[in-house]
Amino acid sequence: MAQAGFIPAHPPRRDRVGPFWSAFVGEHARNAVTGWSNAAFEDWYTKRKLLRLTVHIPRHPDAIERVLLTNAANYAKPRIVKRLIAPLIGNGLLSADGESWRQQRRIVAPSFAPGAVAKLTGLMAQAAREGTAKWPQSGTVDIAETATDATMAIIARALFSGDPRLMTEDAGRHITAALEAAGSARLAAILGMPGLRLTPTAWAGARGQRFLRETLTDIVRERGPEGGDDFLGGMIRDLHERFPRSEALKLAIDNAATFYLAGHETTANALTWSIYCLAGDQQAQDRACSEVRAAIDGDPQTLPDRLPFLRQILDEALRLYPPAPRFDREALSDDMLDGHPVRAGEIVSIWPWVLHRHRKLWDDADRFDPDRFAPDRERERHRFQYIPFGGGPRTCVGARFATVEALVILAHWIAARRFALPPGREVELSAAVTLRPRGGLWVEVAPRD
Numbered sequence: 126m127a128q129a130g131f132i133p134a135h136p137p138r139r140d141r142v143g144p145f146w147s148a149f150v151g152e153h154a155r156n157a158v159t160g161w162s163n164a165a166f167e168d169w170y171t172k173r174k175l176l177r178l179t180v181h182i183p184r185h186p187d188a189i190e191r192v193l194l195t196n197a198a199n200y201a202k203p204r205i206v207k208r209l210i211a212p213l214i215g216n217g218l219l220s221a222d223g224e225s226w227r228q229q230r231r232i233v234a235p236s237f238a239p240g241a242v243a244k245l246t247g248l249m250a251q252a253a254r255e256g257t258a259k260w261p262q263s264g265t266v267d268i269a270e271t272a273t274d275a276t277m278a279i280i281a282r283a284l285f286s287g288d289p290r291l292m293t294e295d296a297g298r299h300i301t302a303a304l305e306a307a308g309s310a311r312l313a314a315i316l317g318m319p320g321l322r323l324t325p326t327a328w329a330g331a332r333g334q335r336f337l338r339e340t341l342t343d344i345v346r347e348r349g350p351e352g353g354d355d356f357l358g359g360m361i362r363d364l365h366e367r368f369p370r371s372e373a374l375k376l377a378i379d380n381a382a383t384f385y386l387a388g389h390e391t392t393a394n395a396l397t398w399s400i401y402c403l404a405g406d407q408q409a410q411d412r413a414c415s416e417v418r419a420a421i422d423g424d425p426q427t428l429p430d431r432l433p434f435l436r437q438i439l440d441e442a443l444r445l446y447p448p449a450p451r452f453d454r455e456a457l458s459d460d461m462l463d464g465h466p467v468r469a470g471e472i473v474s475i476w477p478w479v480l481h482r483h484r485k486l487w488d489d490a491d492r493f494d495p496d497r498f499a500p501d502r503e504r505e506r507h508r509f510q511y512i513p514f515g516g517g518p519r520t521c522v523g524a525r526f527a528t529v530e531a532l533v534i535l536a537h538w539i540a541a542r543r544f545a546l547p548p549g550r551e552v553e554l555s556a557a558v559t560l561r562p563r564g565g566l567w568v569e570v571a572p573r574d
């Protein structure tokens with residue numbers, strides 16, 4: 126297969142490492158994927174001091190493996206991050222540690238096992254078709270908007286029986302505001318003033334958080350301890366069996382918020398970046414379309430298994446644009462990472478954004494090339510150089526759900542239209558929490574012959 130030849134957008138890189146204060150002002154303070162130096166994509170380790178915080182950024186896959194897997198017990202979710210996200214997702218699965226985390230993970234894991242996810246493919250296909258029904262035959266569409274509508278409908282239907290309060294445009298706006306505010310909230314937390322709201326974005330974010338918390342509190346309370354007959358209901362019942370009543374109620378709300386947020390925004394971004402890459406590489410798009418046409422009319426539950434090349438495209442889009450571009454840990458006791466001492470209380474920051482484009486780990490790292498993920502090339506990779514879903518015991522519980530959902534939706538979209546990039550339109554990246562295109566992502570659609 127010839128080289129795809131498409132180098133999708135990424136922010137410019139500096140020749141030198143930026144000064145320490147660049148973490149606090151300007152675009153870099155708000156947007157995690159800007160301001161990186163070329164050296165970051167070639168070296169293995171950085172240690173920085175941000176006021177009271179010492180932050181380690183390892184990039185060698187062995188060091189990542191140590192943090193996430195072999196010495197995972199020594200690395201907890203950082204207290205500073207927990208304080209930041211507590212108003213939104215409390216002590217739910219994403220932020221809990223220790224025994225509480227173990228119990229919660231045991232409760233929800235069966236709902237995300239392959240058999241349970243396969244049963245949702247019909248619902249996923251329906252949401253995909255609702256999206257294409259709104260597109261013109263030919264014209265320009267914001268793929269990010271369609272993707273968000275689809276994944277929001279799926280999470281609301283699959284986990285919350287389609288509660289209409291979670292599917293409104295208002296709910297969508299509030300989630301976006303809550304996530305976009307995270308950049309300035311992080312800054313305030315580093316400054317030691319977590320409640321400080323520095324910008325209008327921060328105030329909109331606080332309103333978004335309040336809306337989500339209040340709506341989900343109403344939904345959980347209305348269900349009562351019996352819960353009801355869906356994912357939320359099962360979780361409420363299991364939590365009541367394992368935790369005291371008031372803690373169970375709070376954890377039910379925390380996890381409703383966790384799954385509602387973590388469960389759709391990330392996958393929407395994965396879809397958006399996949400279509401962007403395909404729109405830039407017509408050859409890969411044609412190959413994917415042939416595969417989809419041969420596969421789409423069979424059993425919907427096994428459709429994702431019949432789409433190996435589309436899976437390679439998704440994997441490659443998740444490499445170039447990891448929807449979670451960073452996540453952090455706090456060392457509980459002293460450790461060594463890649464020959465560097467890490468003290469208890471210091472932060473270790475894991476950066477899929479940098480790891481996935483590291484020049485010593487990937488050939489032609491910025492190029493879109495789905496053939497990197499051909500099955501016979503898996504042996505060329507270290508298990509911890511590609512971590513869009515994290516790794517080790519805290520690996521994304523929704524990884525299978527997200528992968529199946531993305532493949533089903535992409536298949537329906539590719540079958541329905543051809544995608545191309547509109548000339549002259551720049552794509553800008555924004556990463557407060559998730560990696561999304563700023564101001565949406567516009568592509569041209571045309572009928573498939």
Ligand code: HEM
Pocket residue numbers: 218219220230383384387388389391392395447448449452453512513514515516518519520521522523524526527
């Ligand atoms: C493409 C889509 C997705 C990506 C890229 C993604 C990425 C991640 C990553 C990197 C982590 C690990 C964070 C860490 O170690 O600190 C994580 C954890 C998690 N994800 Fe996802 N995620 C996706 C979709 C989903 C979906 C669909 C759900 C639920 C429906 C979900 C729910 C969660 C939860 C609850 C955790 C915490 C797990 C734990 O700590 O035990 N995610 N995700």
